[in-house]
Amino acid sequence: MKHPFWAALLTLAACTTLQAQNPIIQTKFTADPAPMVYRDTVFLYTSHDEDDAKGFKMYNWLLYTSTDMVNWTDHGTVASTKSFSWSPQNGAWAPQCIARNGKFYLYCPIHVKGIGVLVSDSPYGPFTDPLGKPLIQNSIDDIDPTVYIDDDGQAYLYWGNPNLYYVKLNEDMISYSGGIVKSPTKPTDYQEGPWFYKRKDKYYVAYASTCCPEGIGYSMSTSPTGPWNYTGTLMDHNPKSNGNHPGIIDYKGNSYLFGFNYAISKALSPTHTERRSVCVAKLTYNADGTIQQLPFWSEDGVDRVAVLNPYKRTEAETIALSQGLKTSKGPDGMYVTAIDNGDYIKVKGVDFEKGAKEFMASVASTSANATIEIHLDSPTGALLGTLKVKNTGNLESWMVQSCKVSRKSGIHDVYFVFKAAGNNQFLFDWWQFNH
Numbered sequence: 001m002k003h004p005f006w007a008a009l010l011t012l013a014a015c016t017t018l019q020a021q022n023p024i025i026q027t028k029f030t031a032d033p034a035p036m037v038y039r040d041t042v043f044l045y046t047s048h049d050e051d052d053a054k055g056f057k058m059y060n061w062l063l064y065t066s067t068d069m070v071n072w073t074d075h076g077t078v079a080s081t082k083s084f085s086w087s088p089q090n091g092a093w094a095p096q097c098i099a100r101n102g103k104f105y106l107y108c109p110i111h112v113k114g115i116g117v118l119v120s121d122s123p124y125g126p127f128t129d130p131l132g133k134p135l136i137q138n139s140i141d142d143i144d145p146t147v148y149i150d151d152d153g154q155a156y157l158y159w160g161n162p163n164l165y166y167v168k169l170n171e172d173m174i175s176y177s178g179g180i181v182k183s184p185t186k187p188t189d190y191q192e193g194p195w196f197y198k199r200k201d202k203y204y205v206a207y208a209s210t211c212c213p214e215g216i217g218y219s220m221s222t223s224p225t226g227p228w229n230y231t232g233t234l235m236d237h238n239p240k241s242n243g244n245h246p247g248i249i250d251y252k253g254n255s256y257l258f259g260f261n262y263a264i265s266k267a268l269s270p271t272h273t274e275r276r277s278v279c280v281a282k283l284t285y286n287a288d289g290t291i292q293q294l295p296f297w298s299e300d301g302v303d304r305v306a307v308l309n310p311y312k313r314t315e316a317e318t319i320a321l322s323q324g325l326k327t328s329k330g331p332d333g334m335y336v337t338a339i340d341n342g343d344y345i346k347v348k349g350v351d352f353e354k355g356a357k358e359f360m361a362s363v364a365s366t367s368a369n370a371t372i373e374i375h376l377d378s379p380t381g382a383l384l385g386t387l388k389v390k391n392t393g394n395l396e397s398w399m400v401q402s403c404k405v406s407r408k409s410g411i412h413d414v415y416f417v418f419k420a421a422g423n424n425q426f427l428f429d430w431w432q433f434n435h
Contacts, residue, residue: 021301021320021348023263023277024072027327027336029053030062031276032094032144032193032245033258036123042066042251043123044258045078045097045106049275056274058092061108063124068306069251069280070348074317076329079106079127084116086133094144094193094245097123098173100155105173107145107157110134115145115159117174130174138180141165144245146196146205148224156224158205161192166225187219188230193245198224202289206234206246206257213237214244216259218291231290234283235259238296243276248283252305255283261297307351307411310433316361320348320413332398336428339370344379344417354435355407359385362429364395370426373417374405381415384408395427405433 023030029049036043044064050057060080064072079095081087091111098105106118106127114134118127136142136159145159147169155169157176164183167176193208203224209217215237219228234246234257247258258280265275279297286292308314316336317327324343325336336345359374368391374384385405392399418426 021070022279022281022297022299023261024070024280024301025064025074025278026264026322027074027317027319027325028062029264029275030278031243031260031274033247033260033278033280034094034096035247035249035256035258036097036099037249037251038099038123040067042069042249043097044072044247044278045095046278047092047094048077051275053274056093056111057090059089060092061095061106068304068308068349069254069256069302070304071308071318071320073315074319074327074334075124076327076334078125079108079118081110083118083127084108084110084129087113087116096146096247098147098149098155099123100149100173101171103173105147107135107147109143109145109159111143112140113137114142115157119174135174135176136167136180138165144193146194148196148198150198150224154224156196158194158196160194162190164190164194164205164207164228166196181225183226183228185227185229187217187228189215189217189233190219193243195246195248197248199250199285200289204248206248208244208246209233209237211243213239213241215241216244216246216257218246220289233293234291235294235296240296243274254302254305255285256302257281257283257294259297263297304349307349308347310350310352310356310414311354311435313430313432314347315430316345316416316428318347319345321346333429337424339418339424339426339428341419342417344415347414347416349411350414351411352409352433355409356384356405356433356435357407358402358434359387359405359431360400360402360434361387361431362398362400363389364392364398364427364429365389365425366391366393366395367420367425369420371419372428373419375415375417376408376412377415378413379415379417382408384414389426395424398427398429 030046032047034045063075063078114137120127189209206218216234284292326338370389372387387403
């Protein structure tokens with residue numbers, strides 16, 4: 001019997017189109033998206049609402065990656081409140097990560113305790129606390145840090161609710177020079193969740209606008225420290241939203257806005273709970289640097305900007321859309337779990353340029369009759385093949401199993417549809433096609 005949350009999620013999925021791309025994460029509750037482009041990959045750091053949250057119940061930060069903007073690979077917990085010796089268990093609010101001099105700095109607000117910083121040699125972690133104390137401990141306003149390194153090498157850290165503050169970070173990124181400055185020009189309609197960046201010769205601060213409901217506003221300046229001139233809204237205040245948090249990047253020739261809605265939690269309860277779901281939309285800049293307004297988060301999401309290669313190992317937790325599933329982390333990495341009959345994974349934009357004759361998957365199963373049906377373009381589309389999963393003895397014993405598939409060419413969405421599995425009898429680690 002599936003947990004009530006995931007049963008509700010099945011109901012939600014049944015009410016949405018199979019082409020929906022928002023929310024982009026369905027296996028966990030996620031919020032406060034902080035995208036970072038590093039080399040050819042988008043690293044998406046998020047906060048995490050626990051499944052039973054009825055308020056802010058947040059213990060850790062998660063990481064997802066993508067190279068096509070539609071399929072997101074879950075890397076699990078990248079840091080938690082336990083990463084700080086001075087932190088309580090609860091309070092892991094909106095983070096942001098940035099790269100400098102071969103290291104990665106994750107700025108983490110701990111509610112009512114301040115803003116800490118974690119450091120790693122890899123964007124995947126592990127992250128450790130170099131200070132043993134908060135970097136910023138100024139007031140109860142100390143939440144939602146956003147960081148940017150300007151063209152001259154000067155780094156800035158902004159944060160705050162309901163006021164906006166900043167400091168000039170030193171090159172070590174774990175200390176600052178001068179005092180904490182309260183912005184003399186608070187952006188109009190500013191509430192929280194600032195996202196500070198530069199594009200061409202203009203500086204921007206986007207933010208969650210005055211609660212409640214919240215929208216997303218933005219202001220512009222010709223200086224990294226303001227004054228901030230209110231420019232407009234990226235999304236108007238919307239009764240569907242009691243909160244938001246923008247994250248903005250340029251990637252592969254496009255601009256993107258990340259934020260969150262409550263689409264999954266609304267399937268659970270008509271009342272507001274802090275169980276949120278990250279979304280993404282394409283941004284369009286005008287010639288003068290202003291940004292065209294968007295409607296509230298649509299189900300459509302964004303178009304893919306690359307294709308997925310099926311002939312190399314792909315993690316099962318690389319997902320564009322899923323129904324009824326969860327992900328978990330074991331000694332050897334992430335895997336897909338909570339698999340019941342009729343659940344599926346959609347992987348978008350798979351390029352079968354060489355066709356395919358074999359499907360391989362790493363699975364663990366205690367079921368005698370579990371199968372993975374491989375369909376093209378919908379859960380009931382053309383059947384490419386069926387993997388009859390053999391019992392591996394226990395769920396700690398992983399086995400690579402394979403089946404023949406019909407030769408297909410072209411670019412397709414692939415659906416892995418699970419049959420005759422349930423009661424946590426079946427786990428899915430990775431897959432690959434051979435031609």
